[in-house]
Amino acid sequence: xxxxxxxxxxxxxxxxxxxxxxxxxxxxxxxxxxxxxxxxxxxxxxxxxxxxxxxxxxxxxxxxxxxxxxxxxxxxxxxxxxxxxxxxxxxxxxxxxxxxxxxxxxxxxxxxxxxxxxxxxxxxxxxxxxxxxxxxxxxxxxxxxxxxxxxxxxxxxxxxxxxxxxxxxxxx
Amino acid sequence: xxxxxxxxxxxxxxxxxxxxxxxxxxxxxxxxxxxxxxxxxxxxxxxxxxxxxxxxxxxxxxxxxxxxxxxxxxxxxxxxxxxxxxxxxxxxxxxxxxxxxxxxxxxxxxxxxxxxxxxxxxxxxxxxxxxxxxxxxxxxxxxxxxxxxxxxxxxxxxxxxxxxxxxxxxxxxxxxxxxxxxxxxxxxxxxxxxxxxxxxxxxxxxxxxxxxxxxxxxxxxxxxxxxxxxxxxxxxxxxxxxxxxxxxxxxxxxxxxxxxxxxxxxxxxxxxxxxxxxxxxxxxxxxxxxxxxxxxxxxxxxxxxxxxxxxxxxxxxxxxxxxxxxxxxxxxxxxxxxxxxxxxxxxxxxxxxxxxxxxxxxxxxxxxxxxxxxxxxxxxxxxxxxxxxxxxxxxxxxxxxxxxxxxxxxxxxxxxxxxxxxxxxxxxxxxxxxxxxxxxxxxxxxxxxxxxxxxxxxxxxxxxxxxxxxxxxxxxxxxxxxxxxxxxxxxxxxxxx
Numbered sequence: 105x106x107x108x109x110x111x112x113x114x115x116x117x118x119x120x121x122x123x124x125x126x127x128x129x130x131x132x133x134x135x136x137x138x139x140x141x142x143x144x145x146x147x148x149x150x151x152x153x154x155x156x157x158x159x160x161x162x163x164x165x166x167x168x169x170x171x172x173x174x175x176x177x178x179x180x181x182x183x184x185x186x187x188x189x190x191x192x193x194x195x196x197x198x199x200x201x202x203x204x205x206x207x208x209x210x211x212x213x214x215x216x217x218x219x220x221x222x223x224x225x226x227x228x229x230x231x232x233x234x235x236x237x238x239x240x241x242x243x244x245x246x247x248x249x250x251x252x253x254x255x256x257x258x259x260x261x262x263x264x265x266x267x268x269x270x271x272x273x274x275x276x
Numbered sequence: 277x278x279x280x281x282x283x284x285x286x287x288x289x290x291x292x293x294x295x296x297x298x299x300x301x302x303x304x305x306x307x308x309x310x311x312x313x314x315x316x317x318x319x320x321x322x323x324x325x326x327x328x329x330x331x332x333x334x335x336x337x338x339x340x341x342x343x344x345x346x347x348x349x350x351x352x353x354x355x356x357x358x359x360x361x362x363x364x365x366x367x368x369x370x371x372x373x374x375x376x377x378x379x380x381x382x383x384x385x386x387x388x389x390x391x392x393x394x395x396x397x398x399x400x401x402x403x404x405x406x407x408x409x410x411x412x413x414x415x416x417x418x419x420x421x422x423x424x425x426x427x428x429x430x431x432x433x434x435x436x437x438x439x440x441x442x443x444x445x446x447x448x449x450x451x452x453x454x455x456x457x458x459x460x461x462x463x464x465x466x467x468x469x470x471x472x473x474x475x476x477x478x479x480x481x482x483x484x485x486x487x488x489x490x491x492x493x494x495x496x497x498x499x500x501x502x503x504x505x506x507x508x509x510x511x512x513x514x515x516x517x518x519x520x521x522x523x524x525x526x527x528x529x530x531x532x533x534x535x536x537x538x539x540x541x542x543x544x545x546x547x548x549x550x551x552x553x554x555x556x557x558x559x560x561x562x563x564x565x566x567x568x569x570x571x572x573x574x575x576x577x578x579x580x581x582x583x584x585x586x587x588x589x590x591x592x593x594x595x596x597x598x599x600x601x602x603x604x605x606x607x608x609x610x611x612x613x614x615x616x617x618x619x620x621x622x623x624x625x626x627x628x629x630x631x632x633x634x635x636x637x638x639x640x641x642x643x644x645x646x647x648x649x650x651x652x653x654x655x656x657x658x659x660x661x662x663x664x665x666x667x668x669x670x671x672x673x674x675x676x677x678x679x680x681x682x683x684x685x686x687x688x689x690x691x692x693x694x695x696x697x698x699x700x701x702x703x704x705x706x707x708x709x710x711x712x713x714x715x716x717x718x719x720x721x722x723x724x725x726x727x728x729x730x731x732x733x734x735x736x737x738x739x740x741x742x743x744x745x746x747x748x749x750x751x752x753x754x755x756x757x758x759x760x761x762x763x764x765x766x767x768x769x770x771x772x773x
Contacts, residue, residue: 154435158460160769161437162485162566165529168435169555172548186433202392202408203459204438207430233478237463238398258485260565 149181150272153191153215157208157244158234159198162258163225167195169261180269188215193271196248197258199227199234200241212248220271223250224264226257279310279317280335283342291705291720292501296330296343304346304354311359317342318631320709321718322356322366323733324374326401329353330733331363332707332718334631336644341709343720348376355381362630362740369773372458373465375400385414388458388772398466418444418452426754430459437768441757448753453746460772468732473499473573473698473721476729480719481568483734484770486529489515489522490712491734491770492571494719499573501706502723503698509690511575516652517685518567518576519710520678521588524595525554526713527671527678530765531602534668537759538615543605550598557591560584575695585686596679603672616665620748620760627662632740634715635674636764639666646711664763698727714738714767736770 154167170177171184185191188211196208212219223244226232231242244250254267286297299307311317320332320341333342346353355378356363367378368387375397377384389396391411395403415425423446430438438459444452464483468476473495480495481488493515500507507515532547555565561584562570570577580588606612627640637644640662647653657673659666705722715737722730745764749757 155431156435156437156460158462158769159437160460160482160485160488161767162482162488162568164435164437165486165566168529169548169552172552173545174549174552184435198460199462201460201462202394203390203461204430205392206410207438207459211431233482234462234464234467237467238393238395239461239463257568258566260559 147275148272149183150192150220150268150275151183151185151190152193152195152268153185153188153211154195154197155188155208155211157196157198157204157228158201158240159225159227163197163228166258166261166264167197167224170264175261175265177265177268180265181272182268188212191215191219192275193220193222193268194248195222195224195268196244196250197225197228199231199237200244200246202239202241205241205247208244209247220252221248221250222252222254222267222271224254224256224259224267226255229253229255232257279307279314279333280342282307282310283333283344286344289345289705291343291707292504294341294343294707296345296705296707298345298347301346301349301354304344307344308354308356308359311356315628319356319360319362320716321733321735321739322363322370323720323735324348324370324376324399325722325731326374326399329370329376330720331356332720332735334644334709334716336642336648339644339649341649341707343707351375352377352379354379357382360629362632362743365739365743365771371397373397373399373773375403386411388461390458398463413440413456415442415454415456416452420446420451422446423451439768443754443757445754448755450749450752450754450757453749453757455742455746457742457768458772460769462769462773464734464773465732468721468729470728472728473503473723476732477572478569480734481571483773484736484738484767485566485568486526487522487712487714487717487736487767487770488566488568489518489571490710490714490717491719491736492569493519494708494710494712494717495721495734496571496573497708497710498706498719498721499698499723500696501708502704502721503573503706503727504704505574505696505698507575508693508696510579510692511694513685513689514576514580514694515571517580517588517682518562518570519712520682520685521554521558522567523713524675524678524682525551525558527675528554528595530762531606531668531671531675533765534616534664534759534762535606535612537762538612540609540612543602543612546598546605547602550595550602553594554591557587560587572695574698575693577694579694580689585689588682589686592679592682595675599672599676599679606668606672613665615756615759616668616763617663619664619756620752620763622662622744622748624662626744626747630740630744632715632744633737634711634713634741635667635670636737636741636744637715639670646709646716649709664759667763703730712737714741714765714770734773736767738766738768738771741766742771 372389426443528551532544535543645656718735721732
């Protein structure tokens, strides 16, 4: 008969032993080793989303030059990505124009935490020569607090690399 | 009636070296009528000043520049866009910056003003205060079965300037494109006012960073013309060297990026390396990779040392050896040729109507180069095609010519001083047209008795390239847009002002 056997199995405790509980110290130690290993293997990399918030395009020329074979920024684990949703860093140039402020804030809102804000170029630092214009809010910090500033008009690819590689080192 | 005849009938205002004629309201209408049937005058620019509207025309047969003005009556002036379609964007800017309405304009929608400034008509005599709020953007429609829209920007996927592109597509094919710019508007023209040309030069140098030498030079020459000063021969030669170097590094950049947008990376890598060597030599020779702020009103900011000259010559030798290699690579890959040939064709009727300058015009057979105005050049090479391929080849030919020109200039650099001081005393105006890598950069400025800028306008060639890009992409597939866009490489900041 099926029913008595089912009832017996439902009421009888299982023959399998109770699950073991690992020692919390062991779990913590292993997690630490795992994180260290993944940081070592995968962590030395940052995805950058560049946002021109009103520049004269001089900064863009030098940022583009980071990708040429002489500078080759990908060897440092740095790469440019098309969407802020894939980015660890927002690299912002230009005096922040009133016309671009909302777009910059929307790009920031689309970037997952944690995010580094880098202000590149004299204009992004404080508005540069365009400071005081009716059309300009000032530097990036008018709406977002930068974590790193890279001055220059425009900063050279080497200066940009120094700043960005410092971010990778700080992260690693 | 010839348009030039109408212009000759006006009252002459003292602008150097090309006088400006002031037309009354009736003569301005006669000018518009004459322009409708007389194709000899190309519209270069249209801009404002409190109480006036100014226009710059080019007669490439002469070749000469014409400046015309008319008084603004009741905040309005008859539009030129019905007879010169290139005037449309200028007229929209005229309204947004100076509060002047172009009556009968083909497009009355805002352009630079997105509603986000604390003022309306910031360059008018009495700007109105305004509480900033984003105005909704109205786009030109496209109708038909299966037509849908793709909005792109203002932030684009690559490392480029911001702009909004509204595509109407049917399947993969672009039916209509509209570019809406103004995002990088920095109020540059207002920042020029009340400053001396020496102080204001840094704004011209940052109108469009890639054309920093060309715009600085146009601005400096206009300031010198207005002040009755002439740059010393050594400064003139060094300026010409820097202008050609700027042309060369940008053409190398564009040739590489066009190939890159066709997913052909080796050419991009090779061109990028040649350009990088040039920028490093420019840094060694002129103390700045892009030579920003090196051309100043009155002359140049620094001399070229023998070591600097040697660095430039070495980089030029590299570029001269590399350019034929780039061409072989470009021509030797059928997959690349397939992408560029007959892509982004510019219809001849539109080339005639807009009269675009620079590579875009010359790659469509329009034989004009601003260096022909000053006698630096007798004629200029052109390409027939009017497609992406023609624009690539035009850049290649011009890059080779730039190398030859720099070598000639360096071989005969005259000695002497580097600057002259700009005198002042009477209110004067000056205008200059300089051939940058994109095309003609125009600068006009009016000085007051103290030698300070009363009004100014800086015109990038991109004003005429943007509407033509919109036309060139029609009928192409969306995937070819980046390629066509790169072959124009219009400046955003240069027209956003």
